[in-house]
Amino acid sequence: MRTAIAQRGVAVIVIPGDLAFKDAVSPAISLGISAPAATVSPSLTDLKAAAEILNKAKNITILGGAGCQGAHAELLAVAERLKAPSSTLCAASRTLSTTTPTT
Numbered sequence: 001m002r003t004a005i006a007q008r009g010v011a012v013i014v015i016p017g018d019l020a021f022k023d024a025v026s027p028a029i030s031l032g033i034s035a036p037a038a039t040v041s042p043s044l045t046d047l048k049a050a051a052e053i054l055n056k057a058k059n060i061t062i063l064g065g066a067g068c069q070g071a072h073a074e075l076l077a078v079a080e081r082l083k084a085p086s087s088t089l090c091a092a093s094r095t096l097s098t099t100t101p102t103t
Contacts, residue, residue, distance in 0.1 A: 006033050060084040 004011035042050070054060060060082050068075050068088075079086040 002031050002033060005031065054082060057082075062086040064088050 003009065062075065062079050062082075062084050064075055064086060065088070075086065078084075
């Protein structure tokens with residue numbers, strides 16, 4: 001998990017449902033790493049190519065994850081413009097509203 005956080009990758013931790021909803025009995029521990037400071041953005045060429053694909057598509061669904069943090073309004077605007085239903089991953093539940101007109 002430390003590698004996934006440090007390299008902005010993927011990690012899966014499986015916790016039984018009955019345990020996941022219990023209160024913690026001790027404070028959270030530090031993993032000894034800080035959040036990455038760098039922001040990566042696609043090139044203008046890649047953005048234009050993606051826009052062209054989306055504009056030509058007939059059926060689009062948006063599945064927003066934790067990477068949408070801080071972009072809720074923008075995500076909703078894109079969903080509305082593309083007439084695309086949207087949903088969120090569990091990790092994004094604190095970031096994005098799960099009750100949107102397009103859900």
